[in-house]
Amino acid sequence: MTKLASYEMHEGKKHIAVMNYFRGDYIGFQVLKSVIAATISFFALFGIYAFYNFEELMQDIYKMDLLEYGKSIVILYLCAVGAYGVISYVLFSSKYNRAKKSLKHYYSNLRNLASMYDNE
């Protein structure tokens, strides 16, 4: 009983919040958040990179093929966000499965406890 109460107070709260969603909705929402986070991070890092190479960029700006340069940045962005999205998908799927399994165990223990009360 103490274990069940402790679970309810700590981990259970988070697991119940996860299980309020359907699997697809939960994972989709988390992956969307990851894509937004990755986009912000990518542009922040790109900003730092641009400032770091500011002089070289200014010198070469008229020589370089801007379209090609833009294309390579977009490809890099897609690769980075795609990889991060896949990692998020895998991690949040496993988190959802863990929450489901854990709550199933919790409910079965809760049923056992209820039957013990009934027997008394």
Next chain:
Amino acid sequence: MTTLLVAKQYIKIFISKYEVYLKPLMKLILALASLMMINGKIGYMHRIDSVSLVLILSLMCSFMPMNFIIFVAAAFTVLHLYALSLECAAIALVIFLVMFLLYFRFSPRDTLVVLLTPMCFLLKIPYAIPLTMGLLGTPASAVSVGCGVMVSYLINYVADSAPALSGMDADDMATKFKFIIDGLLNNKQMMITIAAFAVTIILVYIIKRMSVNYAWTIAIIAGAVVDVMVLLIGDLMFDINVSIGGIIVGTIFSVLIAKVVEFFAFHVDYNRTEKVQFEDDEYYYYVKAVPKITVAAPSKTVKRINTSKKKYSGGQSKR
């Protein structure tokens, strides 16, 4: 040993009894210590370098979730760096942003390490972090510890090169950016420390999960030895001039801290180990059961041997 076990039991009872008050108190102390350390190391913005503001913010942190302390500490760091130079603040902001957005979404529990690592660096016992995280965390904690090491070296680097940064022309942003980023990326000591801590965490985690006797103690000692060795090999290879005495003394203190953590988190009696075998319809089980050492805290009962005054209301004296 029994006295220590009784003390441990008393501490456990005390914490569980006063948890409601102790949790905010611990958060208050942690926030106060971290903000004071930041102010002491890089207190460039005089407006926020005041004890009253630190106290108010620490009090606020004590009633907020634990991660709020990290947020406040990061904001404090960025503001101080902003007072020194805009470029420093921008780089620190991007590092914090990337850390919080990309990594700590997956393991919000580990965020505290980013705060504790620079604090341990200031206290000269950074080696305690990989040992304790290997014992209490997972191999993924290596990333959190790496982030903490990076923040620590960033703060140290900025503090050391503050005169050079102040002397640079304010309009020359690109040069300042280059100066700070080159200083960070070419810091071989930082890279070696990150590598040594990552190896230590993974090694300690692997050994402590083994079913050999005294696994936690072996893990602590092996982790400490490997940590020192990687740092020394790094020193030899890249000539980074680390203080060997400092590493050894710091590691000894860190081992002691890890032993204290072990005492509270995993204290078992290997002399009473039992090995049992059984089976069910699907499996054979070979089980090694090691009993935990527990001692009941002696409860003091006060027995009154003198009777209450009321009974003698007829004018008789107590004696």
